[in-house]
Amino acid sequence: MSEGKDWAKNICLPSALLSGALSIMHPPLYAAGLQAREKLDAWSRENSPAMQDALEHWLTVYTNLSMMSNWQTPLHQDPQSRSDWYDLLATVSEYDNCFLHIPTLRVQLEYRPGTIIAFSGRLLRHGVIEEGGDWCCLAYYMWDNIHNWLGVPRPDPMRFHKVWDELAKIWV
Template sequence: MNPIPADWVLATTHLASDYVYHQFCALIRVRPKVLPPAELNSILFMACFNLVRMLADAYLNPVVLDKFGVIVLWYLPGAIDPAIQNDMMVATLMMSGPLGMSVTRSGADKKWYTHESNFQSSQQGLTPGCINLSPGWFLQAHPAPKFHPEVSATLRVCGSSLCQAMQRPAALIAAALRVMHPSLYWSSLTTKLGLSLWADNNQLEEMGNRLREWVSVFTALAVMCNRCSPLHHDTLSRAQWFNVMTSVGNHSPVRMQMPNIGVEIAYNSGVMVGASGRIVRHGMDKVDGD
């Protein structure tokens, strides 16, 4: 039974995630195979089918394990096929205005993630920048209990169209999290449902609408266009949380460094990487292309 309300876009995301999880279990010989849900279109189904094989291979051939045998780094090269990549490129073009306004020209030491020195111009008409999307989160320097969750600025302007454009990429990332970190996946779904009840009780119609349109199991998504990332930890995250990082587009080969676990990986177009951003120090240099 699907725990997500039928009128939520997230309901389809959950169906895709559940399918990937059960097929993954079948590949590692834990459960029998299942039929794909009829609600998945052919593009999303093929992407999920490919993702299952990538997840099983990463599970059976882990890059880094902790002392308890838990996978610290999930590395899935080629997990995002060209059709899903194209969806994200279209969505990125739709974000040109907010991306352009996000770039700053001062405070390079404190706000490196938006400073102009870390961005490069596009060869395909994309707008460099870094923005966050969320249907309900605490704004920076506005913590609980004094402040309450709000819809991010970009979603207020073009939430419906962006969510629709990102539906398949977001569903694929959610499906990967369902396997990589099941407890975080279910906690995230519970958070969405609880946030919806809170928004309804407080008559926050805009937040309720954005939650129904929201496609991701994550509460927030960060979109970075043509940005390099100096080595860093995600200091506002928690050790037990996972980031799922992806790269799409047409760019030259690039490496992601993770020095505190002694790993360097190819971070080329179509890759998906899962790890705790608080624990694993990570970064990458500039590349040619978009």
């Protein structure tokens, strides 16, 4: 098995759990991501055995995943996404003095190991300043052009009452 496949296999469970969190935070985006995953799987079966093989361990509804390690991320926005979609950032490793800056909201959040945050990377300018340690972040996100190519309709924007309704289904 290649190193890439080993790595994908090792993050299967966290990726699936984070997708599960998205299903609660933004059910329409989760459903669109799941539909994109299914369509990509069907396309790759007929057109790309290598992609089909890689998708075997891709247990997230997000179409993209980036890993950042031990570097500062300048303030930026993510133009490939949509303003009403949530990117999901998960930090791992051991480090100190790391902060996520979101100047649009005038906040600077302490970004400790194990932090998980979801927000619109297109709508909110953001960046990370890290001052020491072995910092690593997994950034899960979706690109609008991939959904368009696969013919996945854009999901409805998330509203608080939708989250409340979904939680009520679980509690009842």
